[in-house]
Amino acid sequence: MSTNINNNGLPNIDDLQNLANELFKALPNEFPKEISLSPDKAEHPRATKIAETILQTGHVDPLDQHPLAIPSNVQPAQHSFSGFGVSPSVLNYGNTGASALYPNAGAGFDPQSKNSSSGVQENHDLNINDPHTGFHDINLNNGSPQLSEESIFSSLLLNNQYLPFQTQNSSFEIELQAALASVDTQFKKRDDNPFNGNDSGASYYFLEQNPFAFDRRSTDIVVGNSFDAKEINLYKGHHFNAELVKKDFPILRETVNGKPLVWFDNAATTQKPQSVIDRIAYFYEHENSNIHRAAHELAARASDAYEAAREKVKAFLNASSVNEIVFVRGATEGINLVASTWGEQNLNSGDEIIVSNLEHHANIVPWKRLADKKGLKLRVIPVDDDGQILLDEYAKLLNSKTRLVAFTQVSNALGTVTPAKKIVEMAHAAGAKVLIDGAQSVSHMKVDVQHLNPDWLVFSGHKLFGPTGIGALYGKEDLLNEMQPYQSGGNMIQDVTFEEIKYHKAPNRFEAGTGNIADAIGLGAAIDYVTKLGIEAIGQYEHYLLEYATRLLKEISGVRLIGTAKDKASVLSFNLQGYSNDQVGQALNKEGVAVRTGHHCAQPILRRMGVETTVRPSLAFYNTTQDVDTFIKTLWELKKVKF
Numbered sequence: 001m002s003t004n005i006n007n008n009g010l011p012n013i014d015d016l017q018n019l020a021n022e023l024f025k026a027l028p029n030e031f032p033k034e035i036s037l038s039p040d041k042a043e044h045p046r047a048t049k050i051a052e053t054i055l056q057t058g059h060v061d062p063l064d065q066h067p068l069a070i071p072s073n074v075q076p077a078q079h080s081f082s083g084f085g086v087s088p089s090v091l092n093y094g095n096t097g098a099s100a101l102y103p104n105a106g107a108g109f110d111p112q113s114k115n116s117s118s119g120v121q122e123n124h125d126l127n128i129n130d131p132h133t134g135f136h137d138i139n140l141n142n143g144s145p146q147l148s149e150e151s152i153f154s155s156l157l158l159n160n161q162y163l164p165f166q167t168q169n170s171s172f173e174i175e176l177q178a179a180l181a182s183v184d185t186q187f188k189k190r191d192d193n194p195f196n197g198n199d200s201g202a203s204y205y206f207l208e209q210n211p212f213a214f215d216r217r218s219t220d221i222v223v224g225n226s227f228d229a230k231e232i233n234l235y236k237g238h239h240f241n242a243e244l245v246k247k248d249f250p251i252l253r254e255t256v257n258g259k260p261l262v263w264f265d266n267a268a269t270t271q272k273p274q275s276v277i278d279r280i281a282y283f284y285e286h287e288n289s290n291i292h293r294a295a296h297e298l299a300a301r302a303s304d305a306y307e308a309a310r311e312k313v314k315a316f317l318n319a320s321s322v323n324e325i326v327f328v329r330g331a332t333e334g335i336n337l338v339a340s341t342w343g344e345q346n347l348n349s350g351d352e353i354i355v356s357n358l359e360h361h362a363n364i365v366p367w368k369r370l371a372d373k374k375g376l377k378l379r380v381i382p383v384d385d386d387g388q389i390l391l392d393e394y395a396k397l398l399n400s401k402t403r404l405v406a407f408t409q410v411s412n413a414l415g416t417v418t419p420a421k422k423i424v425e426m427a428h429a430a431g432a433k434v435l436i437d438g439a440q441s442v443s444h445m446k447v448d449v450q451h452l453n454p455d456w457l458v459f460s461g462h463k464l465f466g467p468t469g470i471g472a473l474y475g476k477e478d479l480l481n482e483m484q485p486y487q488s489g490g491n492m493i494q495d496v497t498f499e500e501i502k503y504h505k506a507p508n509r510f511e512a513g514t515g516n517i518a519d520a521i522g523l524g525a526a527i528d529y530v531t532k533l534g535i536e537a538i539g540q541y542e543h544y545l546l547e548y549a550t551r552l553l554k555e556i557s558g559v560r561l562i563g564t565a566k567d568k569a570s571v572l573s574f575n576l577q578g579y580s581n582d583q584v585g586q587a588l589n590k591e592g593v594a595v596r597t598g599h600h601c602a603q604p605i606l607r608r609m610g611v612e613t614t615v616r617p618s619l620a621f622y623n624t625t626q627d628v629d630t631f632i633k634t635l636w637e638l639k640k641v642k643f
């Protein structure tokens, strides 16, 4: 829209009015949609006042005028008046140089210059990208003299002038201040604040008082997809910005029951970063083919990507060779594979298998079935009341009949970290083989198979920020090559006749049929992601987050924490007095917090701790102290209702 300039040097009043009405229509509903700037039409008294003022041009002493008056020596300026920002201050005031709106702005004004030192430019068309507004706009630091908002408002009020949508008694700013003052942004005192426990002192909910909130403090490192390896090496283990990491996980932007999703079910499965999602999509868009079987380009691409993923798993676990990495569906399939190959082949009646009391059903049931079938003895390493392995009791179980020790590195139900290296050493000293269930450990700590020295180790991709349906079995190469195949068919054979079948060596020997190619590649992308963040940095951050959450949970009387080992990872199992675990889970779900309730496929350890089920929040590196606060607050609300 443009306005014509009339013969007194001012824009045409009708044009101005049209322009103003355009502006008013764009405002929220409570503001007038139609005004008249004509003084003889009194539709809008404040607009009329402004219009009257404008029309007084030539009759007002510039030094004595109210802020909206125009000095008499105004020269016509060739403005197009396109866009916003129409105001008297955009007019050319000739050599007086003073803005009519800001009569006191002369101090910083150079009368010789076309541009005022206060930033008011002259003889320029209005430009939406470089606007010069007559009404001071704190968002636009150009075009306005250095007057405070306050002085502008008081100046206007003093002269009985108001902006069109201000009331005489309270400026927008005053109303805003009053509104803000009425908002309670503080947590209340300890007596009635559910967040406050009994040990007085600082609350832990705000950055400056929170000794553990590394995620809120560490804004000085950028992690996520955008960091480079140098930065990470520099900061690894010192800083971790979970808020930034969170942004890599699209699902964490979901809302549940109108609340931001807090994903505390990481022990069941983890969420996937965009890079993993993209990698799988890329496979189907550009590489999809069966592997190892064809002479064409896509078969080569798919085979390369699949074998590159195996390399990544090898490096992640620090295995000696890619031949030690077998792709399986997950930890469960890995354990079943060992039980039904090595176990079937090598265990005989009277032999003994040791598992720990902490095991997931996946590391109990296959051994129990084998024991029942073959007349083996299944023995169990007991734990203390905190859920810690009793090494001296374990030592008593080991004997010449012990053929296998199978145990978890991290308990999925209690979070206990077991002394894995020690357990392996003791088993080997007794001549037994060892399988480590790494399902809950690989996402929280460095798992180095050459250091730990198990004979087998299993894990699932979906608990490591990768896809479901894929995981890995690590096995010592010689041992794998001695083992009978698991399933049989295509892919795992060297040669087939009706008389004789020759098998491939590991790993192909154990990968019969068409595998989960896309998800193996997705697992490779997940390993890339975790490696970039740094598994040590992840472990350290999660440790502080777990301490933070544990401390707050313990402050709630009525909470019984189940699993209080000194060395723990990720998991906070508990019961809340007066509530069933399902009720607690539902209350948390209402607030958007996802936790697992139930026996977590680990009934023996829960029964050892005297319960059938628990509520189990489990943490990952994209969780923040704010997430923990939401969770804790909900528990306090529940507690308040009952006692």
Ligand code: PLP
Binding pocket: 267, 268, 329, 330, 331, 332, 333, 360, 362, 363, 408, 410, 411, 412, 437, 439, 440, 460, 601
């Ligand atoms: N082992 C442990 C310690 C687990 O926590 C789980 C799953 O929760 C498993 C094994 C089985 O994993 P998956 O279901 O991925 O095979």
